[in-house]
Amino acid sequence: MDINKKLAEEFSVGLHQIENTVKLIDEGNTIPFIARYRKEATGSLDDQVLREIHERLEYLRGLEKRKEEIVAAIEGQEKMTDELREAIDGAKTLAELDDLYRPYRPKRKTRASVAREKGLEPLSQFIMEQKICDLNGEAEKYVDEEKGVLNAEEAIAGAQDIIAEDISDDANVRKELRAFVFRTGKVVTKAADPEAQSVYEMYYEFSEPVNKIAGHRVLAIERGEREEFLKVSVEIDEAAAVGALQKNYVRAKNPCGEIVAAACADSFSRLIYPSIEREIRNVLFEDASAQAIKVFSANLRQLLMQPPVKDSVTLGFDPAYRTGCKIAVVDGTGKVLDTTVVYPTMPHNDIPGAKKKLTELIKKYHVNTIAIGNGTASRESEKFVAELIKELDEPVSYMVVSEAGASVYSASKLAAEEFPQFDVSLRSAVSIARRLQDPLAELVKIDPKAIGVGQYQHDMAPKQLSEALDGVVESCVNLVGVDLNTASQPLLAKVAGINSGVAKNIVIYREENGAFSDRKQLLKVAKLGKKAFEQCAGFLRILGGKSILDNTGVHPESYKAAEGLLKECGYSLKDAEQGNLSELKARADEIGIRVLAERLEVGEPTLRDIIEELLKPGRDPRDELPPPMLRTDVMEMKDLKAGMELKGTVRNVIDFGAFVDIGVHQDGLVHISQICDRYIKHPLEVVKVGDVVTVWVLDVDLQKKRISLTMKKPK
Structure with a gap:
């Protein structure tokens, strides 16, 4: 197989793009680096497509390697034929290869292998010929007490076992039956105990066609079976399947044909x-997992790319009951200014004392925003904060922040190193505050699986999920860029080309030598070689360094081109520092991008990127997105009425809808059918995590704590 050619066909891109991409990957370049700084070679393929190409490349290489192993194994048995070799060469999946290799794979002891040891294979071949004969008389020839064949009936039974196994080893048979099951089969679920109450009750009597069942149902059913609430099977018309088998193998209506027909039925069942x-169930699960991982990845990307609430002194409020609410005040850079504990919730209910303490902190540090964790006691805490804000002279707003994974971080070794002076709960309050200030910088400290913006994430294959989510985190970090002089070790470790060891060495170098003044200093960091420098340098920013270029996404390899561009357009680096490049793009267009690119010896995509970066040094792409919605008041579920119009923030998107925070502690569900007037296959086509949307209340179930919403404006 020409892998590059196949990739070009599958991804509908030029062969040269694939060849260059594969070469860059094989040379050890990271996906973010290739996507950002090798656009000329890849034809400007984005990082998501590059990751998919990389993943598919590894699969196809694994497929080719498996083909070589199978060919060698079959040749070692001296059973290779031209027809078989051609079939192996043409196999497109590992499943197809597995079917072809099945007859030659060393088998454990089976009924057929026992029959073969008794010398009954010639009898099975005789029966397969299905000639008119005295079958019992033929079988008598194989009666041998020493081999354990006591009579003709046992000989025929052993021969039938061999025929059944040979039929089951036929790759074409398996391919046809697999397609038949996909086409006509049904996933059927029943209750293990019909009296047992569980979240799986809708699946106690359930069936859906294999080719139509939704991924989220597959994952729910798998979990229900694992938790022993459900019994699951795939049901088909067995008579039709056996009939198809017999049509292939039974060629005569005689005693031999009857044995072959019986062998077909036995082989099938x-x-x-x-x-x-x-x-089939594995394929359904893998497809459902792949879809769920895609949704999780899309949600995670949006969550990480939420606009930061910059330069805001923030009070982190970690709600609790008995142990009190933990408070941490952090300045605009995330530095902890103060911590305390207040007791406005049960059983203490010290609302006056809590208000007094928080008012003092807010006035002392000029707090602008309050970030409230959404865990235990969140509703009471939110109500308390809303009341407090009304009594303040200063303008303060609040936001309920997802604290998913905060406890994981708080109890981690990393948090202990970062805040050795605080206990676990106070670290959590700091994390909640920082999540509002800069979601990306804070959330990279947490295992992506613990962030909680997916569905059934704990049921996925850990390796695939981790790879996908780590790819999303890496992509976001490198898209935004990282301040080399303030970034934490976990954040630095997500930069292309930097591992955790090198990230630690950067922090140590910073502590010992002071702030970095230019990117070249990175080459002095222990274990950060030239290749790592090439990969990471463009994604690291230095604010107030020796050169303005160090605070842009311009790669050091293109500094000469950037300076040349400025000169060609009548500017200098000083103009760039002072932000006096308003005419840069117009002047470059006037000269001509192609002409300039040739003069400066760079590609046109690189030149366009340089222009963009020079126009906005230190820019954060998240600043261009709508800011998060901050609140000053709170409602309760009982305040909601059908038809009420509200603004809300999308918290999670799943296959069947989107959960929206409308400020009543309990997120409301907008079912996929209520997202828009047109048909959509998935909610992600219309909404994403962090979107601020207008919704209308459809129904409120106070007992079950369920809110049904619509995004379709009532007529």
Whole structure:
């Protein structure tokens, strides 16, 4: 297989783009670096497509390697034929290869292998010919007490076992039956105990076609079975499947034909269908997982790219009951200014004391925003904060922040190193405050799986989920860029080309030598070689360094081109520092991008990127997004009425809808059918995490704490 050619076809891109991409990957370049700084080679493929190409490249290389292993194994048995070699070469999936190799794979002891040891294979071949004969008379020839064949009936039964196994090993048979199950099968679920109450009750009597069942249902059913609430099977018209088998193999209406027909039925029920049912369920689960991982990845990307609430002194409020609410005040850079504990919730209910203490902190440090964790006691805490804000002279607003993973971070070794003077709960309050100030910088400290913006994330294959989510984090960090002089070790470790060890060395170098003044100093950091420098330098920013270029996404390899561009357009680096480049783009267009690119010996995409970066040194792409919605008051579920119009923030997007925070502690669900007037396959086509949307209340179930919303304006 020409892998590059196949990739070009699958991704509908030029062969040269694939060849260059594969070469860059094989040379050890990171995906963010290739996407940002090798656009000429890849034809400006974005990082998401590059990751998919990389993933598919590894699969196809694994497929080719497996083909070589199978060919060698079959040749070692001296059973290779031209037809078989051609079939192996043409196999497109590992499942197809597995089917082709099945007859040659070393088998554990089976009924057929026992029959072969008894010398019954020639009898099975004789029966397969299905000639008119005295079958019992032929079988008598194989009666051998020493081999354990006591009579003709046992000989025929052993021969039938061999035929059944041979049929089950036929790659074409398996391929056809697999397609038949996908086309006609149904996933059927029943209650393990019909009296047991569980969240899986809708699946106690349930069936849906294999080719139509939604991924989120597959994942729910898998979990229900694992938790022993459900019994799951894939049901088909068995008579039709066996009939199709018999049509392939039974060629005569005689005693031999009857044995072959019986072998077909036995092969299907005992050997073929159990494994195909497992395969089908595995495929359904893998497809559902892949879809769920895509949704999780899209949600995570949006969460990480939420606009930061910059330069705001923030009070982090970690709600609790008995142990009190932990408070941390952090300045605009995330530095902790003060901490305390207040007791406005049960059983203490010290609302006056809590108000007094928080008012003092707010006035002392000029707090602008309050970030409230959404865990236990969040509703009471939010109500308390809303009342407090009304009594303040200063303008203060609040936002309920997801604290998913905050406890994981607080109890981690990293948090202990960062805040050795605080206990676990106070670290959590700091994390909640920082999540509002800069979601990306804070959330990179937490395992992405713990952030909680997916569905059934704990059921996915850990390796695939981790790879996908780590890719999203890496992509976001490198898109935004990282301040080399203030970034934490976990944030630095997500920069292309930098691992945790090098990130630690950067922090140590910073502590020992003071702030970095230019990017070249990175080469003095222990274990950060030239290759790592090439990969990471463009994503690291230095505010107030020796050169304004160090505070842009311009790569050091293009500094000469950037300076040349400024000169060609009548500017200098000083003009860039002072922000006096308003005519840069117009002047460059006047000269001509192609002409300038040739003069400066860079590609046109790189030149366009340089112009963009020079116009906005130190820019944060998140600043261009709508800011998060801050609140000053609170409602309760009982205040909601059908038809009420509200503004809300999308907190999570799943296959069947979106959960929206409308400020009543309990997120409301907008079902996929209520998102817009047109048909959509997935909610992500219209909404994403962090979107501020207008919704209308459809229904409120106070007992079940469920809110149904619509984004379709009532007529």
